[in-house]
Amino acid sequence: MPEILLREALKRGLEEALESDPRVFMMGEDIGEYGGAYAVTDGFLKKFGPERIKDTPISEQAFLGAGIGAAAAGLRPIVEFMSISFTLVAFDQIVNMAANLRYMSGGQISVPMVIRAPTGAGVQLGATHSQSFETWLAEVPGMKVVCPSNPYDALGLMRSAIKDNNPVLVAEPALLYGAKGEVPDEYYEIEIGKADVTREGSDITLVSYGYGMRPVNDAADKLASRGVSAEVLDLRSLSPVDMDAIVASVQKTNRVVVVDNARRRGGVMAEIAADLQERASEWLDGPVMRVGSIDVPWPYNRGLEREVLVDADNVLTAVADGYGL
Amino acid sequence: MASSTKSNSKTAKSSKNGKKSGTAGLDESVVTSKVDHLELFRQMFLIRQFEIACGENYSKGLIRGFLHLYIGQEATGVGAISTLREDDYVVSHYRDHGHALARGLDVNRSMAELFGRATGTSKGKGGSMHLFDAAKGFMGGHAIVAGQLPLAAGLALAQQYNKTDALTICFFGDGSTNQGIYHETMNLAAVWKLPVLFFLENNMYGMGSSIERVRAGGIDFYPGMATYGIPAAEVDGMDVLAVKEATEIAVERIRDGEGPQFIEAKTFRFSGHSLADGQKYRGQDEVKEWEERDPVATFPAQLIKRGLVTSDQIDEIKTEVNEAVAKAVEFAEQSPDPDLPEIYNDVLA
Numbered sequence: 001m002p003e004i005l006l007r008e009a010l011k012r013g014l015e016e017a018l019e020s021d022p023r024v025f026m027m028g029e030d031i032g033e034y035g036g037a038y039a040v041t042d043g044f045l046k047k048f049g050p051e052r053i054k055d056t057p058i059s060e061q062a063f064l065g066a067g068i069g070a071a072a073a074g075l076r077p078i079v080e081f082m083s084i085s086f087t088l089v090a091f092d093q094i095v096n097m098a099a100n101l102r103y104m105s106g107g108q109i110s111v112p113m114v115i116r117a118p119t120g121a122g123v124q125l126g127a128t129h130s131q132s133f134e135t136w137l138a139e140v141p142g143m144k145v146v147c148p149s150n151p152y153d154a155l156g157l158m159r160s161a162i163k164d165n166n167p168v169l170v171a172e173p174a175l176l177y178g179a180k181g182e183v184p185d186e187y188y189e190i191e192i193g194k195a196d197v198t199r200e201g202s203d204i205t206l207v208s209y210g211y212g213m214r215p216v217n218d219a220a221d222k223l224a225s226r227g228v229s230a231e232v233l234d235l236r237s238l239s240p241v242d243m244d245a246i247v248a249s250v251q252k253t254n255r256v257v258v259v260d261n262a263r264r265r266g267g268v269m270a271e272i273a274a275d276l277q278e279r280a281s282e283w284l285d286g287p288v289m290r291v292g293s294i295d296v297p298w299p300y301n302r303g304l305e306r307e308v309l310v311d312a313d314n315v316l317t318a319v320a321d322g323y324g325l
Numbered sequence: 326m327a328s329s330t331k332s333n334s335k336t337a338k339s340s341k342n343g344k345k346s347g348t349a350g351l352d353e354s355v356v357t358s359k360v361d362h363l364e365l366f367r368q369m370f371l372i373r374q375f376e377i378a379c380g381e382n383y384s385k386g387l388i389r390g391f392l393h394l395y396i397g398q399e400a401t402g403v404g405a406i407s408t409l410r411e412d413d414y415v416v417s418h419y420r421d422h423g424h425a426l427a428r429g430l431d432v433n434r435s436m437a438e439l440f441g442r443a444t445g446t447s448k449g450k451g452g453s454m455h456l457f458d459a460a461k462g463f464m465g466g467h468a469i470v471a472g473q474l475p476l477a478a479g480l481a482l483a484q485q486y487n488k489t490d491a492l493t494i495c496f497f498g499d500g501s502t503n504q505g506i507y508h509e510t511m512n513l514a515a516v517w518k519l520p521v522l523f524f525l526e527n528n529m530y531g532m533g534s535s536i537e538r539v540r541a542g543g544i545d546f547y548p549g550m551a552t553y554g555i556p557a558a559e560v561d562g563m564d565v566l567a568v569k570e571a572t573e574i575a576v577e578r579i580r581d582g583e584g585p586q587f588i589e590a591k592t593f594r595f596s597g598h599s600l601a602d603g604q605k606y607r608g609q610d611e612v613k614e615w616e617e618r619d620p621v622a623t624f625p626a627q628l629i630k631r632g633l634v635t636s637d638q639i640d641e642i643k644t645e646v647n648e649a650v651a652k653a654v655e656f657a658e659q660s661p662d663p664d665l666p667e668i669y670n671d672v673l674a
Contacts, residue, residue, distance in 0.1 A: 025486065051486065057516060062475045062509035069479015070495075071463060073414070075486060077479075092506075096469050097476060105457035105465065107671035108448030165674035186552050 001182040003209045009151035013158030025052040028080030037082045038233045064090040071113040084117035098167040099142030112165045118174040130298035132262030134171035138238035145239040147171040149213035151181035156190030173211040195242035203232035204255035209235035212261035218312035257289040257318045264292025289322035367642045369399040372423045372648045373526030373621045389438045395423035397595035400620035402427045404568025414462045414493040416477040419454035428463045436653035442660035449663045471504035481521035490580045492520040500531025515553040518584035525589040532598040533606040547589040562592030563618040
């Protein structure tokens with residue numbers, strides 16, 4: 001199977017949609033002439049023209065809001081944010097408008113819009129550019145949230161997101177744009193709301209998503225070298241989240257560590273941990289262990305930032321603390 | 326206030342602005358045109374009676390939440406919306422009953438929505454501030470101040486993208502103008518030449534704050550549009566024909582591909598911000614002064630005086646409207662509450 005970068009997988013998904021559906025168009029800061037801050041839309045302006053590849057002013061509220069209006073009128077906008085931290089500027093539009101519009105109108109209006117945003121720390125951008133607000137938006141009813149951890153998932157999830165009739169946030173791990181992976185030429189989609197068991201095991205379940213899959217996979221390798229068989233789940237979607245898959249795995253392994261690349265407090269994994277207490281405590285041999293990045297603003301210094309980020313050792317420590325493995 | 330229309334310099338230079346919209350009143354050009362005066366009156370009176378009924382039923386506890394009445398502002402919504410086509414979109418703010426009725430939303434279902442009933446326009450899940458009828462292009466009452474502006478820009482973007490000559494009208498109040506998103510949207514719409522008509526209903530107060538207290542630069546907003554290169558006009562919002570004519574000019578320009586236009590109507594709400602408002606922040610003299618210019622009273626009086634309609638015709642409309650509103654209240658009251666499983670519907674498509 002051919003190997004491509006995650007950036008190229010996203011690009012393929014976007015390009016296909018622009019080619020096959022005239023209702024699809026893109027908006028964002030410097031996605032046209034400049035080619036996109038992470039080069040995902042490089043060459044699009046030339047290929048699809050300025051009506052479909054729209055450079056916007058630095059007005060996140062206005063262009064995200066315009067995406068909502070265009071979607072409400074039947075188009076299928078794909079709106080790019082340069083950083084998921086910038087979605088904060090447009091949170092009113094995303095939450096109050098995009099996510100609530102269908103419900104408030106009694107089902108009369110839908111918002112088939114994709115919001116793309118690079119997420120996560122690790123490239124020394126400091127506190128305002130390193131956050132992971134997919135965890136906040138995963139709480140909001142009326143929208144969906146996905147986050148790929150590899151090129152195969154990036155393409156499959158992007159295809160599904162563009163076809164979806166709801167607002168869908170595609171959180172793109174900034175550290176993974178250059179990650180390589182196998183992507184088949186044959187068409188496929190990945191269903192939103194389904195987790196992927198990326199590694200079968202019998203002794204402990206490790207759950208994460210996006211960039212968090214790196215420390216989790218490293219930890220699973222290290223556990224394997226010690227004879228501990230870890231089952232690994234990649235959530236792929238944070239909303240809806242596939243609790244059934246997590247519970248099923250826990251019923252098999254009786255042990256679980258949930259790992260959030262975002263800050264530990266108040267994230268998606270906190271919610272999953274709470275759900276597991278209710279749904280799977282009788283299957284568990286110990287506490288639901290939760291790992292996340294340290295609850296501080298993101299520091300700039302490389303050493304400090306690395307320390308705040310979750311790594312495989314953090315995961316292994318939780319495995320040992322919770323279950324003595 | 327004078328009834329003449331002022332424009333910013335860009336508008337004034339435009340060749341199409343030869344006629345002054347605000348002088349319309351009942352001058353000869355309008356009298357001889359094909360304006361359906363009785364229909365304009367019917368809509369204004371319907372809104373007035375609907376709002377009075379809302380107030381009564383709020384007092385009875387049958388309507389809850391926040392209730393913002395449009396009483397006093399009828400001429401703006403009716404005059405503006407009367408110029409539109411079926412394929413145009415209308416976007417409103419939380420004082421949205423008037424725009425909804427002027428756009429032809431079903432009176433019964435609108436009232437039922439306020440009562441929170443299953444037969445309401447949003448099945449009882451939207452309420453007073455969130456009326457919708459997508460089939461009629463009425464894309465909502467929106468309750469985050471200025472939050473509806475980019476929605477309107479986006480609807481207009483779709484109209485432009487689809488290469489139609491349809492347009493979107495967006496109503497907002499003076500309170501919206503101090504939100505950042507207001508300025509963002511004006512710029513975006515101008516840069517992209519979107520077919521959107523920004524319609525400011527300047528009723529002089531953002532809840533309890535008079536414009537003078539919260540805005541530097543006085544009570545006029547339309548001159549500021551020069552910053553964005555958006556042609557802007559001011560109109561007397563108590564004069565339904567003046568509003569209609571000003572809107573017609575703007576609508577024609579938008580359909581001709583000239584991009585966004587801006588109208589500022591000076592108007593006034595006769596009652597408080599919401600039913601919870603004791604109006605401690607303004608004197609009753611000011612209210613009385615504006616009430617003397619009440620369009621629901623002055624417009625039919627002028628029509629009769631000019632011999633354009635008879636008082637019998639006006640009375641007939643009043644009787645019809647009063648019956649319709651009474652029926653709407655009855656319909657709403659007798660409609661069932663939504664079933665509890667309705668909670669889970671319409672979250673996702």
